[in-house]
Amino acid sequence: MDQEPSAKDLTVTNAEAYQELSQADLGGKANQMSSGARTTYVTSFLGKHLPTNRLKTDTDLSAKFESVDCSRRRKKKRGKSKAGVGARTKVKAKLDWKLECGKKTSYSTYLPLKEMWTKYIEELIQFSSSPNLNLPAAAQKMMKADLHGCPLSVRKSKCPSYIGVSGIVIQETRNMFVLVTPCNEIKSIPKANSIFTIVLHDYVFTIHGNQFIVKPGDRAAKKFKTKPSLDL
Amino acid sequence: MASSPPFILEISSFSDEKSRHYAKVMDHYFNNGITLILPEDTSAPQSVTDCFADQLSYKLTQLPVYRLLEAPFVNGFVKKGAVHLISCDTKLDVHDCAAVTPAGCLVLHLTKDTYQELGLEAVPQTLAQKQADIYQVNIDLKADHFHPGKRGYDKAMRCLKDRLGLKFDFLISWVPHDSEVCSSSVGVYFTDLCDKVESYELTKKSRVLTSVACPRIVAEEPEGIEEGCHFQKVFEWMGAVACDISLVSEETDDDNYVSSFSCPVPRVNCPRCCVYQVKGFIPPDVILKVLKALRAHKSAHPSSVPASLTVVGFSDAPVVQKNIPHDFYLSGTNVYSFVLYPDERYWLYTASVA
Amino acid sequence: MRMPEAMSTTSYRTISVNSQPYLYLRIQLTVEGEDADKITPVQFKFLIVQALKENMGEVGAATPVDVLKLLGQGIALLRMPNRNAERLWAALTLYGRTPSDKRCAFRVLQVSPFLMGLAFDSREGR
Numbered sequence: 001m002d003q004e005p006s007a008k009d010l011t012v013t014n015a016e017a018y019q020e021l022s023q024a025d026l027g028g029k030a031n032q033m034s035s036g037a038r039t040t041y042v043t044s045f046l047g048k049h050l051p052t053n054r055l056k057t058d059t060d061l062s063a064k065f066e067s068v069d070c071s072r073r074r075k076k077k078r079g080k081s082k083a084g085v086g087a088r089t090k091v092k093a094k095l096d097w098k099l100e101c102g103k104k105t106s107y108s109t110y111l112p113l114k115e116m117w118t119k120y121i122e123e124l125i126q127f128s129s130s131p132n133l134n135l136p137a138a139a140q141k142m143m144k145a146d147l148h149g150c151p152l153s154v155r156k157s158k159c160p161s162y163i164g165v166s167g168i169v170i171q172e173t174r175n176m177f178v179l180v181t182p183c184n185e186i187k188s189i190p191k192a193n194s195i196f197t198i199v200l201h202d203y204v205f206t207i208h209g210n211q212f213i214v215k216p217g218d219r220a221a222k223k224f225k226t227k228p229s230l231d232l
Numbered sequence: 233m234a235s236s237p238p239f240i241l242e243i244s245s246f247s248d249e250k251s252r253h254y255a256k257v258m259d260h261y262f263n264n265g266i267t268l269i270l271p272e273d274t275s276a277p278q279s280v281t282d283c284f285a286d287q288l289s290y291k292l293t294q295l296p297v298y299r300l301l302e303a304p305f306v307n308g309f310v311k312k313g314a315v316h317l318i319s320c321d322t323k324l325d326v327h328d329c330a331a332v333t334p335a336g337c338l339v340l341h342l343t344k345d346t347y348q349e350l351g352l353e354a355v356p357q358t359l360a361q362k363q364a365d366i367y368q369v370n371i372d373l374k375a376d377h378f379h380p381g382k383r384g385y386d387k388a389m390r391c392l393k394d395r396l397g398l399k400f401d402f403l404i405s406w407v408p409h410d411s412e413v414c415s416s417s418v419g420v421y422f423t424d425l426c427d428k429v430e431s432y433e434l435t436k437k438s439r440v441l442t443s444v445a446c447p448r449i450v451a452e453e454p455e456g457i458e459e460g461c462h463f464q465k466v467f468e469w470m471g472a473v474a475c476d477i478s479l480v481s482e483e484t485d486d487d488n489y490v491s492s493f494s495c496p497v498p499r500v501n502c503p504r505c506c507v508y509q510v511k512g513f514i515p516p517d518v519i520l521k522v523l524k525a526l527r528a529h530k531s532a533h534p535s536s537v538p539a540s541l542t543v544v545g546f547s548d549a550p551v552v553q554k555n556i557p558h559d560f561y562l563s564g565t566n567v568y569s570f571v572l573y574p575d576e577r578y579w580l581y582t583a584s585v586a
Numbered sequence: 587m588r589m590p591e592a593m594s595t596t597s598y599r600t601i602s603v604n605s606q607p608y609l610y611l612r613i614q615l616t617v618e619g620e621d622a623d624k625i626t627p628v629q630f631k632f633l634i635v636q637a638l639k640e641n642m643g644e645v646g647a648a649t650p651v652d653v654l655k656l657l658g659q660g661i662a663l664l665r666m667p668n669r670n671a672e673r674l675w676a677a678l679t680l681y682g683r684t685p686s687d688k689r690c691a692f693r694v695l696q697v698s699p700f701l702m703g704l705a706f707d708s709r710e711g712r
Binding site for chain 2: 598599600601602603604606607608610627628630631650652653654655663665696698699700701702703704705706708709
């Protein structure tokens with residue numbers, strides 16, 4: 001059979017080639033040798049330096065464990081991350097806003113706003129119409145008015161460093177007034193535990209901060225109740 | 233009643249180098265009255281009465297507090313002597329009070345309403361102050377950074393001047409470091425700055441008791457084990473003498489319906505006893521002089537019954553000793569009392585906030 | 587309660603006492619339409635006992651009180667055991683009518699756990 005030896009040859013060559021191929025594939029004999037040397041070096045190094053109880057062979061499964069029940073942790077993490085993301089984005093948005101206004105804050109920039117507000121409040125309360133102001137009605141209107149741009153000062157506070165701060169309101173939130181002071185500084189003052197005053201021509205309006213803790217948007221709709229105790 | 237001030241008796245000697253009598257007298261800033269009990273004397277010795285002669289104190293009517301921050305006052309008086317200044321006719325538990333201590337510290341003792349409007353930072357409250365809603369603001373007038381132009385100074389000035397305009401009636405006395413300077417210059421300084429300046433005179437009273445029952449006091453035995461009387465009873469007896477309570481021996485009136493008080497036993501009969509009382513505003517330096525004179529007098533005229541010097545402080549003083557706040561709960565009692573023995577030994581009673 | 591703190595040397599030692607046996611009061615009695623100077627110590631004591639009896643009953647009236655001294659203008663110095671002080675103080679402030687049906691009032695001017703503390707009244711106007 002002519003073909004047989006050739007076939008045999010072929011198989012032989014194939015096998016040889018395969019052997020060669022596999023050797024080449026494995027990265028060469030020299031490489032294999034060096035990796036073996038490396039592992040022996042590492043094991044001997046570890047054997048020298050590690051405490052005996054850490055020296056465990058791969059066959060020893062006692063050192064290997066995996067938590068099966070980690071459902072609680074995962075749940076918690078998920079919940080946390082969700083809330084965190086929300087808050088972070090919120091904070092980031094706020095920060096951006098703050099930075100933006102922090103860059104170009106100067107008292108004079110807000111003076112036109114103050115004038116606008118004065119005009120607006122004069123219209124609202126009708127200062128010009130009668131010399132004797134109907135004070136309860138004016139107070140009612142003041143409570144519902146928008147305070148952005150109004151000149152405000154802190155008259156009383158539980159915290160002594162807030163006392164005496166005055167400026168133009170540039171932002172009102174549920175808990176805070178953000179003022180810009182004549183020294184071109186931005187000051188955030190909590191409404192709680194403080195008493196504010198607004199001076200308008202000959203009238204002084206007093207805002208009891210503790211009772212003013214409402215979102216500025218909701219304030220227009222809110223019914224204010226008269227409260228007897230005015231202690232901070 | 234739970235909260236009575238601690239009562240301490242110290243037994244020591246003037247010759248002991250660890251003796252605390254100097255510190256005790258000098259740290260008790262605001263003194264309202266002195267009582268001297270001098271057994272076997274008919275009048276207070278000249279050396280003692282002379283001590284009160286040259287110290288002047290003034291009453292300033294409606295002085296705004298910011299005047300005390302002004303540079304001329306701070307540089308001219310606070311830094312060049314010991315200023316003792318206290319608001320008078322103010323009650324510690326219900327009113328605002330103010331004081332300047334010789335250490336140069338302006339102490340404002342404020343009620344809640346004033347504090348919340350004033351805008352000056354308070355020191356941490358003590359428990360009693362927390363309960364009474366009282367805040368204490370301390371301003372160090374002698375501090376290096378406390379001068380016009382600095383932020384802290386300007387803020388304090390603004391708060392006291394423009395915001396509230398706190399005004400008090402003050403008692404002031406000044407002891408200059410330089411003995412050449414007359415202490416009356418402080419009165420002159422304030423004449424234009426407040427409504428009225430008047431000299432705050434001391435009232436001196438002297439009386440002689442005859443045949444008075446005295447407790448027998450033994451210096452080594454304050455607890456009164458054998459010979460002597462218990463020190464608490466001795467202190468009560470001293471109080472009775474100071475208040476002019478009759479100490480007739482109880483054998484004569486057996487009816488004790490009105491009062492069961494009597495002189496503690498064992499007792500000795502003292503043929504005469506001089507009680508010398510001074511009321512006014514007395515700086516500690518004067519009391520130190522009195523104490524010195526009394527020691528000299530005592531060693532010259534030894535007697536069986538020791539003499540005593542009692543100093544009563546203002547019950548409405550915001551600070552008693554150093555910067556320790558004075559907590560007015562039941563009473564503002566702050567009293568200390570020396571009992572002097574002929575051999576330089578003494579008992580020192582302290583009845584006040586420690 | 588006594589706490590000897592330091593007894594290192596014979597020359598220096600400290601004794602500290604935390605509670606006082608007595609409480610002393612300076613009080614002022616004003617009776618409507620009557621000169622307060624004319625009240626005798628016995629009458630004064632009688633009124634105090636009356637006040638106690640009215641407000642605290644028979645047992646309250648047994649509270650020991652000493653009228654140490656009667657100064658002018660109806661001002662008196664009282665001594666009472668510390669534990670009865672609240673009871674007596676309350677009785678005095680609540681008392682408003684003498685047995686002869688005149689309006690009267692006790693005013694507590696000064697309080698101190700030490701008799702020495704009453705020697706001067708720094709609040710008294712001069």
